Amino acid sequence: MxxxxxxxxxxxxxxxxxxxxxxxxxxxxxxxxxxxxxxxxxxxxxxxxxxxxxxxxxxxxxxxxxxxxxxxxxxxxxxxxxxxxxxxxxxxxxLEQPQGAPVEPSWKVSxxxxxxxxxxxxxxxxxxxxxxxxxxxxxxxxxxxxxxxxxxxxxxxxxxxxxxxxxxxxxxxxxxxxxxxxxxxxxxxxxxxxxxxxxxxxxxxxxxxxxxxxxxxxxxxxxxxxxxxxxxxxxxxxxGSVNPVFLLPEYTKQNASALAKQYVQSITASAGQFCTNPGLLIGVESPELQHFQKLLAHEMAAIPPAEMLHPGIATAFQHKRADALDVDGVEVAGTLSCPVGRNESIPTLATVSGEDFLCNPLLQEEVFGPYSLLVRCSDHAQVLEVARSLKGQLTTTLMATPGDLRSFAALQPLLRERCGRFVCNSVPTGVEVAPAMMHGGPYPATTDSRxxxxxxxxxxxxxxxxxxxxxxxxxxxxxxxxxxxxxxxxxxxxxxxxxxx
Amino acid sequence: MxxxxxxxxxxxxxxxxxxxxxxxxxxxxxxxxxxxxxxxxxxxxxxxxxxxxxxxxxxxxxxxxxxxxxxxxxxxxxxxxxxxxxxxxxxxxxLEQPQGAPVEPSWKVSxxxxxxxxxxxxxxxxxxxxxxxxxxxxxxxxxxxxxxxxxxxxxxxxxxxxxxxxxxxxxxxxxxxxxxxxxxxxxxxxxxxxxxxxxxxxxxxxxxxxxxxxxxxxxxxxxxxxxxxxxxxxxxxxxGSVNPVFLLPEYTKQNASALAKQYVQSITASAGQFCTNPGLLIGVESPELQHFQKLLAHEMAAIPPAEMLHPGIATAFQHKRADALDVDGVEVAGTLSCPVGRNESIPTLATVSGEDFLCNPLLQEEVFGPYSLLVRCSDHAQVLEVARSLKGQLTTTLMATPGDLRSFAALQPLLRERCGRFVCNSVPTGVEVAPAMMHGGPYPATTDSRxxxxxxxxxxxxxxxxxxxxxxxxxxxxxxxxxxxxxxxxxxxxxxxxxxx
CATH class of the missing domain: 3.40.605.10 (Aldehyde Dehydrogenase; Chain A, domain 1)
Structure with missing residues (x-):
């Protein structure tokens, strides 16, 4: 009927x-x-x-x-x-016309x-x-x-x-x-x-x-x-957006373990189904970044699969994840090895070089779910280049010591320009409901950044x-x-x- | 070259x-x-x-x-x-978590x-x-x-x-x-x-x-x-817009002559080339409205032609004026009888019955220049019908005594809904530059009424x-x-x- x-x-x-x-x-x-x-x-x-x-x-x-x-x-x-x-x-x-001598210049009154x-x-x-x-x-x-x-x-x-x-x-x-x-x-x-x-x-x-x-x-x-x-x-x-997080060198070196624990939580809570989910982590290639990657990969692999919101979301996650992993240069750094159910998520940390990231606009697309891509930039200049390539975002985040902020001074205006909320040393997830909150941002995060x-x-x-x-x-x-x-x-x-x- | x-x-x-x-x-x-x-x-x-x-x-x-x-x-x-x-x-x-007994209900704090x-x-x-x-x-x-x-x-x-x-x-x-x-x-x-x-x-x-x-x-x-x-x-x-002006009966009766002088000025100043030009006057058919029409027509016919801004504007004025005058039921009430130059305006008051106005959406289009259309409604109900038919406007205006406002109480919300600036007993032209000014309005007056x-x-x-x-x-x-x-x-x-x- x-x-x-x-x-x-x-x-x-x-x-x-x-x-x-x-x-x-x-x-x-x-x-x-x-x-x-x-x-x-x-x-x-x-x-x-x-x-x-x-x-x-x-x-x-x-x-x-x-x-x-x-x-x-x-x-x-x-x-x-x-x-x-x-x-x-x-x-x-x-208004009454002012008495006495006229104001000079006359265009300062109306x-x-x-x-x-x-x-x-x-x-x-x-x-x-x-x-x-x-x-x-x-x-x-x-x-x-x-x-x-x-x-x-x-x-x-x-x-x-x-x-x-x-x-x-x-x-x-x-x-x-x-x-x-x-x-x-x-x-x-x-x-x-x-x-x-x-x-x-x-x-x-x-x-x-x-x-x-x-x-x-x-x-x-x-x-x-x-x-x-x-x-x-x-x-x-x-x-939604990919909410890029910049992991600056000194901060990453000093906080690798805490950072990994903080971010595995932000990436995978509620099966990663948040529009402020950090889908992109950007750092400078170094032994310290590799160490952090290992820690985060280890944490990710320990997250059990979770049933996603509905079959459509699960299918989209699986397809978009597969498409991203198919891109030249993208590798899985940490994921589950156990079998997952049809509508379940697969917590995943992928990784790619800055160079490959810059060649593949597909990698800027949101993979809605517990997925994040760590971009390993060759140097300071490439970090700025990645920042310049970013589309509009709900949030951008800097994980940085005062020294990092000084040495990456040029990064801040690039990130401010591309987001509605600019976060320092925290996670983008957790949108507090308060007058000062901004949940919006330049397109494609929203259709009107105002x-x-x-x-x-x-x-x-x-x-x-x-x-x-x-x-x-x-x-x-x-x-x-x-x-x-x-x-x-x-x-x-x-x-x-x-x-x- | x-x-x-x-x-x-x-x-x-x-x-x-x-x-x-x-x-x-x-x-x-x-x-x-x-x-x-x-x-x-x-x-x-x-x-x-x-x-x-x-x-x-x-x-x-x-x-x-x-x-x-x-x-x-x-x-x-x-x-x-x-x-x-x-x-x-x-x-x-x-915020510090409040000490002592929790707030009830708990959703009243965050x-x-x-x-x-x-x-x-x-x-x-x-x-x-x-x-x-x-x-x-x-x-x-x-x-x-x-x-x-x-x-x-x-x-x-x-x-x-x-x-x-x-x-x-x-x-x-x-x-x-x-x-x-x-x-x-x-x-x-x-x-x-x-x-x-x-x-x-x-x-x-x-x-x-x-x-x-x-x-x-x-x-x-x-x-x-x-x-x-x-x-x-x-x-x-x-x-721009046609900036409808509603001439309510008691006000029109009491102020016919002053109203005609006020409006001929508003319609024809700077050859009528204002986006707040009153292009539409709406009244209820009566001997008093006819008297006002005669007075305004007489005033309009005395306004000399003026060179318009540029040939494109003059041509558009002449065409749109001719199109409007061609509509069934539209008549010229007052205009120049002398010959006008190629790029000159022709101050014109046209008139039409409420019934014919309602049948012809073309009559809601702006004729940019010294032109206004007086809509003679058969009764109170038709005035409301005309108001309901109006598109978005920069301004709407009521010329009304306190008694008129009471008897046409239903008119006010209809007009407020359709404009950015709601004028009482004044002319829509003359946009003062002040914080409280609103120069905008629902489409097609602007592309964003906000x-x-x-x-x-x-x-x-x-x-x-x-x-x-x-x-x-x-x-x-x-x-x-x-x-x-x-x-x-x-x-x-x-x-x-x-x-x-």
């Missing part, structure tokens, strides 16, 4: 109708809604973790942690929404006759495509959904088929929260379907933005579709400025009123203040 | 090399540079206005005013650059182990395409250039052929300012050429963003080109967040250092402060 076709048109229309109410919800009302979603998730935490574990093969403890992170996102983005500085409020009042008051307003219905590797934090009620709801946008989630049951449970929790907060139920809609439904959602004229977390292929396809619409819309697609997927600044992806000119005070939203009834931080006549005027 | 081909590749490479120095310029250094450009423009103000007048046929007084506006933009964006709040600085310090410090950094070389209708303010050293330079990006201006001599003079002034400030000369590059050079600039891999002001056709073509690159880049194209072309917030079009994780304080830029040596407003551990930590 054929499945009932998903009525995409009706769904987006319902979402837009909800938008017409939801955009008027107060900041405090949105914060309460987001907190309530966290409460509803807590109420079903046990079944959520159980269901997600069965669907994703991720460990219970990891899933419990991820759920808590998701709740923190909802709660903290809601608090940031209510705090209101994200609204970028600017108010310019008509006539101001209009009453101008500007704040961010929501874009409209946002379609969210969740990631398979984070069934909670980057999925149904994950970061994109939390940001869009905080911005005042209704959300349509296209459920990830790899954790459909989990997604359904989360969606029901969000819907209960909407009802409990007296919001229109259609402020959140949950769509199951395939490629065709996803494309129809992106192409619908009332869809106003898209959030996506996943592969480069998937993200780019949706981006292209959205940009080719008669009315293009913003797509924020976070598409925004972040993590942290409350991600709300701005889904909002636009609107300026009220010459409106009576009581006809404007409270955020812009004279008395500043919400006590927001605003820029008034160029000065920051919480006072009225 | 064939012109020497423009070496686009060499130019963008030089720009990128300049970027590697210029991005390190201090905020104060950028402000000094922008101010110096204003000073250099002042030194050649007379010849600039003379040259621009000859090239554009705009009046001297208007051009002098536009030059002053351009200088104010440079100066005030420079001041905003130095003030630094646009950097969106967020700092999150590692572990924070990392030192995270985030600020905006420049994107890289920005290609600017200036507008023909603002030879100073939206051209060579106009708003896009000022914003990009403030962000720390070098600029490559593709000169507008309609005011090439003016553009050359301005470019030389910018170059003198760069030398005077000890900046690399290539921080600003000026390219003359045609379509092919423009496309090559947008497609060059080292080009990182595009600013454009002009027609929908031109802006969309560059946008498409940039989005189809292997690495898509942001394009902010401001493409940004503005006017006001210092426009700097953000050309910058992206970069997060430093776990770096020693002295290895980070002063903006992010512990002691806050620049005294910037920063969000530290979620609190706004100018204090260090």
């Amino acid at each position: 054929a499945a009932t076709p998903i009525p995409v048109n009706a769904i987006v229309k319902r979402s837009y109708a909800a938008f017409e109410q939801y955009r008027n919800t107060t900041l405090a009302g949105r914060a309460a809604f987001l907190e309530r979603i966290a409460v509803e998730l807590e109420a079903i935490a046990v079944v959520l973790v159980e269901t997600a574990a069965a669907e994703t093969h991720l460990a219970d403890a990891r899933l419990r942690g991820e759920l808590q992170r998701t709740q923190w996102q909802l709660y903290s983005y809601g608090q940031a929404c209510a705090e209101g500085s994200w609204l970028d409020i600017r108010i310019d009042r008509p 006539e101001r006759k209009q009453d101008l008051r500007k704040m961010l307003v929501p874009l409209g219905p946002v379609v969210v495509f969740g990631a398979s590797n984070f069934p909670f934090a980057y999925s149904t009620a994950g970061g994109d959904t939390a940001c869009a709801l905080a911005a005042g946008c209704p959300v349509i989630v296209k459920a990830h088929p790899a954790h459909a049951a989990t997604s359904r449970l989360v969606a029901a929790a969000v819907e209960r929260a909407a009802v409990a907060c007296g919001l229109p139920a259609n402020v959140f809609l949950h769509v199951e379907g395939g490629l065709e439904e996803g494309q129809a959602l992106v192409l619908h004229p009332l869809t106003r933005a898209v959030g996506f977390t996943g592969s480069l292929e998937g993200g780019r396809a949706l981006f292209d579709l959205a940009q080719q619409r008669p009315e293009p819309i913003p797509v924020f697609a976070e598409m 925004f972040t997927a993590v942290g409350a600044d991600g709300i701005r992806r889904f909002a636009r400025p609107l300026c009220y000119q010459n409106w009576d005070d009581d006809l404007m939203p409270p955020e812009l009123q004279k008395d500043n009834p919400l006590g927001l931080l605003r820029m008034v006549n160029g000065e920051w203040t919480r006072a009225g005027f | 064939a012109a020497t081909p423009i070496p686009v590749n060499a130019i963008v490479k030089r720009s990128y090399a300049a970027f590697e120095q210029y991005r390190n310029t201090t905020l104060a250094g950028r402000a000094a540079f922008l101010e110096r450009i204003a000073v250099e423009l002042e030194a050649i103000a007379v010849v600039l206005v003379e040259t621009a007048a000859a090239e554009t046929h705009l009046a001297d007084a208007r051009l002098r005013g536009e030059l002053q506006r351009t200088q104010w933009q440079l100066y005030s964006y420079g001041q905003a650059c130095a003030e630094g709040s646009w950097l969106d600085i967020r700092i999150d310090r590692p 572990e924070r182990k990392q030192d995270l410090r985030k600020m905006l950094v420049p994107l890289g070389p920005v290609v600017v395409f200036g507008a023909s209708n603002f030879p100073f303010a939206y051209s060579t050293a106009g708003g896009d250039t000022a914003c990009a330079l403030a962000a720390g990006c070098p600029v490559i201006v593709k000169a507008h052929p309609a005011h090439a001599a003016t553009s050359r003079l301005v470019a030389a002034a910018v170059e003198r300012a760069a030398v005077a400030c000890g900046l690399p000369a290539n921080v600003f590059l000026h390219v003359e050429g045609g379509l092919e050079e423009g496309q090559a600039l947008v497609l060059h891999p080292l080009t990182r963003a595009v600013g454009f002001t002009g027609s929908l056709e031109g802006g969309r073509a560059l946008f498409d080109l940039a989005q189809q690159r292997p690495e898509p880049i942001p394009v902010f194209a401001e493409m 940004f503005t072309a006017v006001g210092a917030d426009g700097i953000r079009r050309f910058a992206r967040p970069l997060c430093y994780q776990n770096w020693d304080d002295d290895l980070m830029p002063p903006e992010l250092q512990k002691d806050n040596p620049l005294g910037l407003l920063r969000m530290v551990n979620g609190e706004w402060t100018r204090a260090g930590f």
